[in-house]
Amino acid sequence: MSYAIQFQNMSYTVNKQNILHNISQNINTGAITTLIGPSGAGKTTLLKMCNALLSPTAGTIYVQGQTIDTFTPTTLRQKIGIVLQNAPILRTTVFNNLALLRHLQKQELTQEEALHMLTDVGLDEALLMRQATDLSGGQKQKLAIARTLLNRSEILLLDEITSALDPHSVQEIEQLIIKIRQKGITIIWITHNIEQAQKMGDYIWVMAQGQVVASGTTNEIMNSNDAHVQAFLLGGRQ
Numbered sequence: 001m002s003y004a005i006q007f008q009n010m011s012y013t014v015n016k017q018n019i020l021h022n023i024s025q026n027i028n029t030g031a032i033t034t035l036i037g038p039s040g041a042g043k044t045t046l047l048k049m050c051n052a053l054l055s056p057t058a059g060t061i062y063v064q065g066q067t068i069d070t071f072t073p074t075t076l077r078q079k080i081g082i083v084l085q086n087a088p089i090l091r092t093t094v095f096n097n098l099a100l101l102r103h104l105q106k107q108e109l110t111q112e113e114a115l116h117m118l119t120d121v122g123l124d125e126a127l128l129m130r131q132a133t134d135l136s137g138g139q140k141q142k143l144a145i146a147r148t149l150l151n152r153s154e155i156l157l158l159d160e161i162t163s164a165l166d167p168h169s170v171q172e173i174e175q176l177i178i179k180i181r182q183k184g185i186t187i188i189w190i191t192h193n194i195e196q197a198q199k200m201g202d203y204i205w206v207m208a209q210g211q212v213v214a215s216g217t218t219n220e221i222m223n224s225n226d227a228h229v230q231a232f233l234l235g236g237r238q
């Protein structure tokens with residue numbers, strides 16, 4: 001089993017408050033790992049550690065077997081994409097939104113590549129020259145995912161990317177993520193929706209109070225008798 005990301009005795013302490021506490025866990029390459037747990041458990045903080053938006057105050061993170069600080073920020077941001085609940089969209093065309101990262105890397109994006117990418121994420125080609133800020137919530141999320149794919153990310157971090165969407169858009173995004181997983185991309189996905197975690201994840205990590213209190217295959221977690229897991233699963237289903 002190869003690991004996309006490994007956390008070794010990792011902690012993150014701010015003003016003497018343990019936001020993450022002594023986490024030692026591995027993310028399997030090519031799988032979907034969902035992070036669930038109550039609000040304030042540390043899920044977003046953990047995600048931000050994965051592409052060095054934050055750095056641990058103790059312990060080590062390995063990305064594809066190398067310590068995270070051996071990568072330049074540019075390499076790391078290319079290798080590890082992130083999509084947020086409300087992905088930042090520039091007030092310009094869909095094409096310019098797609099081309100931005102290439103421009104930052106002093107490279108061009110061809111119209112052909114852009115159209116290919118739109119089709120790939122299930123967006124109509126006719127949207128290419130539209131104002132991206134006029135897109136629906138679901139379309140904006142697909143655009144944000146397309147931007148990361150253009151960057152050829154090998155690891156994708158998703159922070160509640162469907163929580164602001166209608167059920168139909170949620171379903172479309174879920175199907176898109178399954179397609180992306182089939183390309184061998186590793187996915188770490190924070191969700192508040194236990195049904196989504198159950199449906200989408202190969203593995204589930206349950207977080208509480210800055211720790212990973214349970215982890216395993218989705219089946220193992222859903223059938224676990226662990227008190228933390230039970231408490232969260234019952235709470236989440238109410």
Ligand SMILES: Nc1ncnc2c1ncn2[C@@H]1O[C@H](COP(=O)(O)OP(=O)(O)OP(=O)(O)O)[C@@H](O)[C@H]1O
Pocket residue numbers: 014019037038039040041042043044045046
């Ligand atoms: N820089 C910081 N300084 C102080 N406290 C912080 C800082 N960053 C995060 N926290 C606190 O750490 C805890 C974990 O936050 P985090 O956003 O990671 O939780 P979460 O599990 O993602 O929650 P949610 O599901 O509500 O998004 C929270 O109590 C938060 O207020």
